[in-house]
Every structure is written in C-alpha cells, then in structure tokens.
Amino acid sequence: GDSVTQMEGPVTLSEEAFLTINCTYTATGYPSLFWYVQYPGEGLQLLLKATKADDKGSNKGFEATYRKETTSFHLEKGSVQVSDSAVYFCALDNFNKFYFGSGTKLNVKP
C-alpha cells in the first residue's frame, strides 16, 4: 500500500544552519505531496505542497521538489531560525487517500 517514510529525529541545528529533512514515498499513480508543520502547542498546518513531478513547493523560506525518479520530496531551508523549531510531517494524497509520515522534530538553538 501507499506509505511515507521520513528521517527520524530529533534534528538539532544552530541558527542559520542549512536544513534537510528527507522524505520518500511509495504510491501507485501520481500522488500529491505535502509538508505539514506542527509548532509547539498548535495544530497541524500546511507548509507547502506539490501536485506533479518536478514541481517545487515553497513557503516561509522552505522548499521541496517532487522527484518522481527517486520518489522523494525532501524539505530544505537555507538558514533556519529558532522559530522554525517544530515537528515536520511529510504526507501524500493519492486518490483522496491521505498518508502521513511519522514526523521529524526540529530543534534550532540560538
């Protein structure tokens, strides 16, 4: 069945460091791909999405490119801030069935 695998956390970085959180997926067909973020004490919110191969989603300095050849959707940010500390979830939507990864906690130190 369809599934999402993302790197285990926690990931601890210093402010202004480069961030990569890996996400790979297994799906039939052509799913849409998402990154959601959950800040401490808040609900899940959409960070970015891509609906077809080679699309790049971007928001708040974060980017992810839909790579069909490697079935990946890695999240990147060039310079993280303390305020980026949160749990990040990779997800896919395939024919209106949604699957989430297990989440990666990011801690950014000042």
Next chain:
Amino acid sequence: EAGVAQSPRYKIIEKRQSVAFWCNPISGHATLYWYQQILGQGPKLLIQFQNNGVVDDSQLPKDRFSAERLKGVDSTLKIQPAKLEDSAVYLCASSLAAQSGTDTQYFGPGTRLTVL
C-alpha cells in the same frame, strides 16, 4: 475566519468506558476528516466525510468506533468501549471540497485521549 473547533481538548477515561469527541469544521467546508495520532507517529486517517456522506472509512475500527455528520456540518466521533491502545490525539480537519491534491486541509487543535 474561525478555524476548526474541537472539544474536549483533553479526556481521561478508564478502559471499557465510552467517549465522544466533537468537531465543528470551518464554515462552508464540505469535507471533514477524523485522524488518530498515536504518540511518535503521524496522523492516520480514520474516516472522511463529504457533506454528510462517508467517502472513506476503511481504517476505522468499526467494532468500537463510529462517526456521524448528520447535517453535513459538525461531526462526532465515538469510541465504545475504549481500549488502552486508543490513547492518542484525535484530530479533526476540514477542506473546502474533496478534490484530490488541490485542497488544503485545515486542522483543529485535537483532543488528547488517555485510556487508563
């Protein structure tokens, strides 16, 4: 605009008891989702409604879980009887319409259930 509302925020019950959660989606959103998020895992879809009809309930443990959305607006999720493994955060989300990949889901704050 008001977000997705859920209540209660926290619930502690003993095993074999019953519990119900309530969700009020964003006004005008046709699609409503219930997810179960066990600690350390990602959300798992339990049931999806389009207006008051069920679109997908393939992962809902129907022997103990039930959900309804009678008037196509708010929804309740019930567990009867609860088991220890039901301890989780129950998330409600809504979206404008069930168009695959084009719709954004908006999540509520969740209800944290602890079964003792």
